[in-house]
Amino acid sequence: MDWAGTAVDYGCFAPVAAFLKAFGEVGITVTMEEARRPMGMAKIDHIRELFKLPGVTEQFQKLYNRLWTEEDVVAMNREFEKYLFASLQEYTTPIPGVIETIGELKKAGIKIGSTTGYTRAMMDVVLPGAAAKGYTTDNCVTPDGLPAGRPQPFMIYKNMTDLNVPSVTSVVKYGDTIADIKEGVNAGVWTVGVILGSNEMGLTQEETEKLPSDELNKRMAAVRKRMYMAGAHYVVNSIAELPEIIEIINHKIN
Numbered sequence: 420m421d422w423a424g425t426a427v428d429y430g431c432f433a434p435v436a437a438f439l440k441a442f443g444e445v446g447i448t449v450t451m452e453e454a455r456r457p458m459g460m461a462k463i464d465h466i467r468e469l470f471k472l473p474g475v476t477e478q479f480q481k482l483y484n485r486l487w488t489e490e491d492v493v494a495m496n497r498e499f500e501k502y503l504f505a506s507l508q509e510y511t512t513p514i515p516g517v518i519e520t521i522g523e524l525k526k527a528g529i530k531i532g533s534t535t536g537y538t539r540a541m542m543d544v545v546l547p548g549a550a551a552k553g554y555t556t557d558n559c560v561t562p563d564g565l566p567a568g569r570p571q572p573f574m575i576y577k578n579m580t581d582l583n584v585p586s587v588t589s590v591v592k593y594g595d596t597i598a599d600i601k602e603g604v605n606a607g608v609w610t611v612g613v614i615l616g617s618n619e620m621g622l623t624q625e626e627t628e629k630l631p632s633d634e635l636n637k638r639m640a641a642v643r644k645r646m647y648m649a650g651a652h653y654v655v656n657s658i659a660e661l662p663e664i665i666e667i668i669n670h671k672i673n
Contacts, residue, residue: 420533420556421459421594422542423510424618426517427549430626431458431595431618433510434536437503438469444498447478451621458618459536459598461568462503463496470495500541507541511548514616515624518553520658524665531556532578534592534602539563558582569598572606588672591665593658595619597649604650609668611661612646612654614639619646 424431438454449469457468469475470487479487521531533556535542542561549555560577562568575592584590592603592610595617603610614620615627619642627635639656646654653664 420521420531421596421599422533422535422537422545422549424458424595424616425514425593425599425613426521426533426554426556427513427545428510429512429514429616429624430620430622431455432623433507434458434462434465434503435618435621436506437499438465440502441466441495441498442469442475445495446482447475449475455618455621457598459569459594459596459602461536461562462499462538462541463492464568465536466495466499467492503541504544507544508548511545511552513549513552513554514658516658520661521554521556523662527662529665530558530582530584532558532560532575532582532584534560534569534574534578534594535562536568536598537561570601570605572602575602575606575608591661591668593661597645600646600649600651610651610653611664612643612649612651613656613658614642614646614654615657617642 420426423433435451435454439449439451442449453469453472457465460468470492476487525531537545539561542559546559558578558581560574562574565573565577567573575590579590587607590608592599592606592608593613594600595613596619600610600612620627620638643654655661655664
């Protein structure tokens with residue numbers, strides 16, 4: 420399981436808001452669409468990807484008469500963390516259906532590991548916040564101390580070690596970003612993308628519910644296509660479909 424946009428924080432808004440504020444603080448405009456594109460990566464890697472955008476590089480040069488450096492990435496990450504930590508507690512509400520479905524999977528004996536683009540310090544806020552609202556996992560791995568975060572597979576492998584899972588064929592990676600999909604593909608595990616509540620949709624629950632059905636279906640189809648093109652084995656509308664997908668996978672591997 421991923422966290423923001425998959426298990427909690429419908430629409431994955433906590434990091435987006437912090438990215439926009441951090442770059443805006445130094446006079447650089449980043450659009451919401453641009454901020455969402457690298458979502459799922461470790462946050463400092465995400466910031467580095469934003470700096471690489473031609474528009475951001477150009478704005479930086481105009482402001483500072485030089486090219487950005489790794490020191491600028493580190494400084495921006497500090498600003499980002501300042502804004503994120505100030506608001507993170509507000510974005511720990513589980514996405515509808517998550518508590519019930521994960522409870523069902525746990526009863527079936529399935530171990531629930533998790534990976535994230537957040538650091539351990541960030542998860543020290545998210546974990547108790549989500550737990551207070553009824554959502555817990557059996558394990559949580561962050562990019563800290565690993566060779567790399569997403570889209571590399573190391574967080575999945577660490578979960579497998581921690582939870583004593585010996586085979587990638589019995590692992591499902593479930594997430595809402597392209598980085599999640601690629602993480603699962605790179606790990607060689609079954610990979611499932613989710614559309615509603617995802618970073619890829621980028622809408623609040625209220626905005627989703629207010630969209631005309633033809634527009635909603637059009638946007639969902641676009642997300643589904645992107646996830647399949649990234650290598651997802653399955654793409655579901657919501658987590659309510661996950662137990663059925665797991666049943667299908669079990670039938671294939673048994």
